[in-house]
Amino acid sequence: MKSINHIRKELEDISGAIIDIDIPPNEVPTGAEDEVVSLWNKEMLGENTNDLSQVTEKEQSPPDRILDPIFEYGAENNPDQLVKNLGKDETEKIRKSIEVKGIDALAWYVSYHYRGLQWGIYIPISSLVFLAYNVFGSLPCNGLTKIKLAFRALHQHELFHFSTDYMTSQIELITRKPCHVISRPKLKNNGGYIAWEEQLANAAMLQSILYAPGTLKVPNAYKQLLVAIVKQQPAGYRDGPKVVKTKPFIKLAEKLAQDFIAYIPDYELIHADNWELWPLYGRYERLHWENCPVHIIHDEKRFGIAPWFVDYFGSVAINQETDEFKKRLLELGKHVPKLWKKACRFLASVGPSYPGLGFEKWRSRPDGTVYSVRLNDDIRVHVLYDKSSMWTALKVGHHKEMGHG
Ligand SMILES: [Zn+2]
Structure with missing residues (x-):
């Protein structure tokens, strides 16, 4: 996968590919007092994150690096207290907004096609609490694992939006024409979202729980996410389960890419019929997530939750x-x-x-x-x-x- 920094610089040369915007579309309002902390931002770290090839001994092949943050949460890590803190009214409000806005009521992605915004995935602490205890609450695992599952689910849904962003920018670099900001508004339905994109994003989320690694493999986690969240969401979102398997997933992703291409100015001149579209998403690379910044919204105060500590290190070199x-x-x-x-x-x-x-x-x-x-x-x-x-x-x-x- 190419560096987003480099891609962005090149997109600036394509007229209309990147636009100025103050408020990202669909953004859930955050409180003025909420502190936003970047959990993972490769761009800030520079390009030289260690790669897996450094493991030389025959300790089998090392597992993939996953975004599995360290959490330390208030109330002496007492999960019951956390649920009480979030409160019935707030919980009900969140539940209602999911029915209207899907998963993106809980977390969201800001495209790198906008100038003047910090792009990346945004995840509020209150959403982690909500998912951990209202969706994964009955699972046979500890509170920390439930929070990690909640984080993984939200991160993986939003990561598909990053993949779509990447796909559109690849098309822009090939055609030298704007795609993302032109096609997006035209593909949105009355609900203000692109149904196929949300279907794929929810499928990616379900996949990530179904094939969760090691300690995050919890019986019934997939079923809970499906029944308590995905099925309750608007059309498109709730159709995620239909494309959880790899083949239909890729097929739909290619159809979505075709849709994006169809709105490019002078579309007929592009001759995209025989392009191979799936590789444009960059998801063939297992560590593609490392290219997308993740920001944690510390909204604990607003929801009456004790302050959390959340951190993640891609690699640690003892100095x-x-x-x-x-x-x-x-x-x-x-x-x-x-x-x-x-x-x-x-x-x-x-x-x-x-x-x-x-x-x-x-x-x-x-x-x-x-x-x-x-x-x-x-x-x-x-x-x-x-x-x-x-x-x-x-x-x-x-x-x-x-x-x-
Ligand atoms: Zn979404």
């Missing part, structure tokens, strides 16, 4: 180790430095969301945040992420001496 750490590492036995070396390699390549690492927030300090890493059943490491974006291994030891229960 330094304290003397105390180095000394203790050797004392713990010959195998421990080896385990640490292996953990470092996984932190840098697959990233800290690799389940075996048990990467979690330990505590905040004035100079940064301390995270805990699991080396085996017994040994834990504490690493500090400081204000200058440096990672320091602080301490290592048996889980009891490290303060883990």
